[in-house]
Amino acid sequence: MTARATxxxxxxxxxxxxxxxxVRRAYPPGHIRTPWYIRGHSGTVVHALGPFPNPExxxxxxxxxxxxxxxxxxxxxxxxxxxxxGNPADTLDIEIFQHWLEPAVx
Amino acid sequence: xSDSHGHPPHDHTQPHRHPPRPDxxxxxxxxxxxxxxxxxxxxxxxxxxxxxxQHAIEAMDARGExxxxxxxxxxxxxxxxxxxxxxxxxEAVRDFxxxxxxxxxxxVENTPAVHNMIVCTLCSCYPRMVLGLPPDWYKSRNYRSRTxxxxxxxxxxxxxxxxxxxxxxVHDSTADMRYLVLPQRPAGTDGWDAEKLAKLVSRxxxxxxxxxxxx
Numbered sequence: 365m366t367a368r369a370t371x372x373x374x375x376x377x378x379x380x381x382x383x384x385x386x387v388r389r390a391y392p393p394g395h396i397r398t399p400w401y402i403r404g405h406s407g408t409v410v411h412a413l414g415p416f417p418n419p420e421x422x423x424x425x426x427x428x429x430x431x432x433x434x435x436x437x438x439x440x441x442x443x444x445x446x447x448x449x450g451n452p453a454d455t456l457d458i459e460i461f462q463h464w465l466e467p468a469v470x
Numbered sequence: 471x472s473d474s475h476g477h478p479p480h481d482h483t484q485p486h487r488h489p490p491r492p493d494x495x496x497x498x499x500x501x502x503x504x505x506x507x508x509x510x511x512x513x514x515x516x517x518x519x520x521x522x523x524q525h526a527i528e529a530m531d532a533r534g535e536x537x538x539x540x541x542x543x544x545x546x547x548x549x550x551x552x553x554x555x556x557x558x559x560x561e562a563v564r565d566f567x568x569x570x571x572x573x574x575x576x577x578v579e580n581t582p583a584v585h586n587m588i589v590c591t592l593c594s595c596y597p598r599m600v601l602g603l604p605p606d607w608y609k610s611r612n613y614r615s616r617t618x619x620x621x622x623x624x625x626x627x628x629x630x631x632x633x634x635x636x637x638x639x640v641h642d643s644t645a646d647m648r649y650l651v652l653p654q655r656p657a658g659t660d661g662w663d664a665e666k667l668a669k670l671v672s673r674x675x676x677x678x679x680x681x682x683x684x685x
Binding site for chain 1 (some may be wrong): 642
């Protein structure tokens with residue numbers, strides 16, 4: 365199933381590039397595509413990729429609709445790992461579905 | 471070797487035993503058995519045919535890093551193509567007959583200020599449509615867990631030292647994008663055509679654990 369085919373059954377996008385977002389600190393069971401290590405951290409949306417069927421539903425052979433907007437979110441390594449030893453400008457870019465994101469309080 | 475060098479002759483008349491190395495393919499694992507069972511059921515029920523399975527395996531085996539290298543070399547020599555590749559990788563690689571299927575190709579460019587590196591911490595998502603099958607290390611827990619946390623240490627183990635004033639951007643391939651690193655074109659290649667340039671582009675450079683080879 366392509367993003368285009370499901371665009372009419374998609375959740376409206378809530379974020380845009382430049383927005384600061386926080387990843388929900390939640391630990392539900394199932395097929396979750398949000399890495400554990402990034403939950404609870406804040407980052408900046410760098411790309412809005414459009415809607416994609418929800419993998420948490422697809423994993424159980426359900427249609428994954430409504431499709432969830434997917435974002436590439438950039439996190440600073442030094443924030444994610446307090447003992448990070450590289451350049452403070454080093455980053456981690458992660459694809460995260462909208463239902464895992466909340467507006468971040470700066 | 472001739473005895474005229476003064477080495478003692480190696481005596482092959484003496485029994486010379488090595489411990490037998492155990493076979494590692496003498497029994498199937500759980501998921502191998504499961505794969506065979508599901509495949510046989512799908513064929514029995516007429517959902518897929520053995521010819522389709524064979525075709526899919528052959529198509530997978532036919533893809534390899536040479537394809538990715540051609541794409542990179544074209545981006546180095548054709549500004550209009552590079553612009554298309556960066557804007558929409560999925561569409562641009564159709565020029566090479568590549569269909570990304572349900573995934574999308576996202577190209578990230580190395581510059582003098584930024585070095586990109588790809589990992590899939592959750593499983594082993596890899597741009598198979600342009601690079602073929604992933605190397606075993608890409609799927610290892612070691613690479614997957616440490617790349618997100620200490621990319622510079624991992625790079626060093628690959629022999630790749632990125633100066634500390636160059637930012638490292640790790641991309642965790644968690645969902646529908648598949649990533650390809652566009653390495654920096656090596657110096658001293660002015661006037662080279664795409665075919666010659668492609669030979670400088672390794673698989674590892676397109677994952678971001680190495681740089682393009684110097685001429």
